Amino acid sequence: MRISARINGSAWSGDVEPRLLLSDFLRSEVGLTGTHVGCEHGVCGACTVQLDGEPVRACLMFAVQIEGHEVTTVEGLAAAAPGEAVSVERLHPVQRALHEAHGLQCGFCTPGILMTAEAFLRENPAPSREEIREAVSGHLCRCTGYHNIVEGVALAAERLAADGPGADRDGDR
């Protein structure tokens, strides 16, 4: 089936097998291997990407379902271009906050958490710790015990608030 969509701001069109999962499509057809697959049944959240800005599980969708939509993956968060070396300074505020709060260890679940957290903070720019815990509770992490993930998201909220609405990254997509 032929599909056309926008992926991380660029147009993509081509033929895909109807049964191809969105997660497999992004990883093997588009080469965006930052989206990880942990369970393939929609529980662990590692494969979370954004569809028109809303977090979705890429393992529970078919690639053909993105026809006419905009997909954002973890590779679309930082300002750096693909292939360009990434420094901490160029990270998105949510990425940077997770780094500063030690909110990742093996980092396998991290891309999914980032995609959920970024969308969550757009909806709720000043969340409580409880609300953050609720918001990331759809993601399994075996390394961190979640404590520093929650702290990282809280730090990101503070940073984004301090930067003001003018600094909303939606503007530079």
Next chain:
Amino acid sequence: MSRAGGTWVGARVPRNEDARLLTGRAQFVEDVEPPGALHAAFVRSDLPAGRLRGLDVERARAHPGVHAVFTAADLGPLLRPGAVLVPPPPLEGLVFHARTALPLVRERIRHQGEALAMIVADSRYVAEDAAQLVEADIEPLDPVVDLGRALDEDAPRIHDDLPSNLAAYVRQAKGDYAAARARADLVLERRFSYDRGIGGAIENRAVVAEWDARADRLQVWDTTQAPIPVRNVVAAALGLSESQVRFIAPFVGGGFGPKIMFYAEEILVPWASIRLGRPVKWVEDRYENFFATTQERGQLHEAEISVTREGRILGVRDIFIHDSGAYDPYGLTIPINTQCTLLGPYRVPNYESEFRVAFTNKPIVTPVRGAGRQHGVFIMERLLDLAARGLGLDPVEIRRRNVIGSDEFPYNHEIMYQDFAPLRYDSGSYEESLEEAVRLVGHETFPRERERAQPDGRVVGVGVVNYVEGTGIGPYEGARITVEPGGTVRLATGVGTQGQGHFTSFAQIVADAIGVQPSDVRVVTGDTSDFHWGTGTFASRGAVVAGNAIHAAAQSVREKILRHAAKALEVDPEDLELADGAARVRGAPDLSVDLGALALSANPLRGAVEPGTEPGLEATSYFGPPYGTTANGTHAVVVAVDPETAMVEILRYIVVHDCGTVINPTIVEGQIHGGVAAGIGNAFYEELVFDEFGGTSNASFMDYLLPTSTDVPPIETAHLETPSTLNPLGTKGVGEGGAIPVAAAFAQAVEDALADIAPGLEILDIPLSPGRLFELLRGAS
């Protein structure tokens, strides 16, 4: 407090590896896809016990896009049982029957998920289509599911050549327990059970192999915790020299023990690549992971403690059965950890411990975070709680009366540990950590808090338990450090990394020695072409064993830098200091030379390298500890229990721990947080449910409950630093300590909360799910 003397060791340095991980650019094995790669899928047995009478793969072979279907009959000399990775320790009276699996089933199926056939196709989708076309004719056999009956005389035998399902028997003892019991004021005997769980790394296993026929070389990307030993086994099995085989364990998405194992896929995927002349990729799916990856934890104990009326331990006796699953490739590491760790931080003058290891028709058991230590801690701490209750003592008080004092080190427990060395504790802070936890949780004022908590209908309780963790065992690790002409420093070591922060904590050790920033140190781990000596990341040993090898190599490089700089600057080496990436003369900072320039001059294109010296600013060192160093700590937990629903909420969780010299407190705290979360899962949520046919009923993350962010409370930590006496950095391991005592802390706190409502309630079984607690409450009232 003795420190390595630097400014970086001990500092909260942000991690070097994060930028790559946060942007999706870190390479995991699943991300590797060489051009022309084929994809493998395995056909696995749904039955846990059976005889494979026939396997029809012809339709699968004929399926479009399928390149090969391999069965046991195709394997030739590869069809032999896997390696026994850890031999049993040389103990008197030891019984050990090593039984390991064939790469593919030939006839006998011994656990669900054993691989019957391997399919290699153009894509994973096609490989799985073809897997559906394989027809296996299996004669079901009666499975051995119930551990308590696995050793019965009439139990079905899992390995026909053995007289029973007994895999091993070990007895260790010190003193005279019977005599101690005879003079005890109180003897308590209980049965305990600790059920099975999974490792639960979010990344499943994966292997990608690329045979390069022109170069005569094999390259394998593997989600392993032990790339070097696996490389060596694979090279031997395939008849290649070790130097022809390069194993890369790039970023690995969590290890927790099961990825230390050697698996059949690690041979089959490379073998298929050689045979087909194409790269071959296999990625385990989550369902497979519940069977094909190893698990942990099933044990049944009958334990007994003898105490004086003052609460002093006279002795402990413990007899247990350990479930090894269908095979026992990892030897006796887990039950010996249990046997040894039971003694904990306590003086136990008389100890009698014996265990039997049983084969069952369940997935293979090998170490998972804690590796049997949590069982030992659970039993000892429970026995102390019960004894305290029997004597009318406070649980903290009975612990105070029995912990080994700070003046008693090194302390010898007189039995043998998993590293084949005597169980000796090098140093520790058992009294201090207990008192610090008691202070932090407000144990003395806790009764008032209990009163305050009652109005909402829930009851509140506190638990305070101790643990030790044998860490940092040998045999050795190594490291090579090179100052490059650009001024960057390269560090290569054989241990792989699965999230422990090695790229940062190892860099901190180097940075201190040679005066650079940790971000200037480029760390390479888990690539056998960069470093090919070593054993792996397990047993909380990275920071201890690799850390001290790195320290030694860094000191050697430091010497070389000083020698070259002294020559270049025409001063005495004593007058030099290393800072900001340069060697400079003390008191005359203008007289300096950059490390990069020194590296260049140490490796000249013309002129001569001084006879008897080596080119470059590079050194390789190894470190092997005489025996494992022992970390310790105390956990304190406050819980609220709803007596109606048996729901337990953790109100506070406090960890006081001592892992010797802390290299990076932030990373250490992260290890503790994650360990406690895993411990909470093991203690409360995670249970593998086997049906009467031996099948796993909950093999998905939908049904097997890993704790989420709403289940794990914020964790308060306090560091004590009693340096290890067994290594120059003074480090001890911390990877597993967080997980080890959680169940014991939980049990004490829940019993405390319910002390008035159900005074006789005893928690003896883990996991303590709300359902199980509900049953206990009903039984008690």
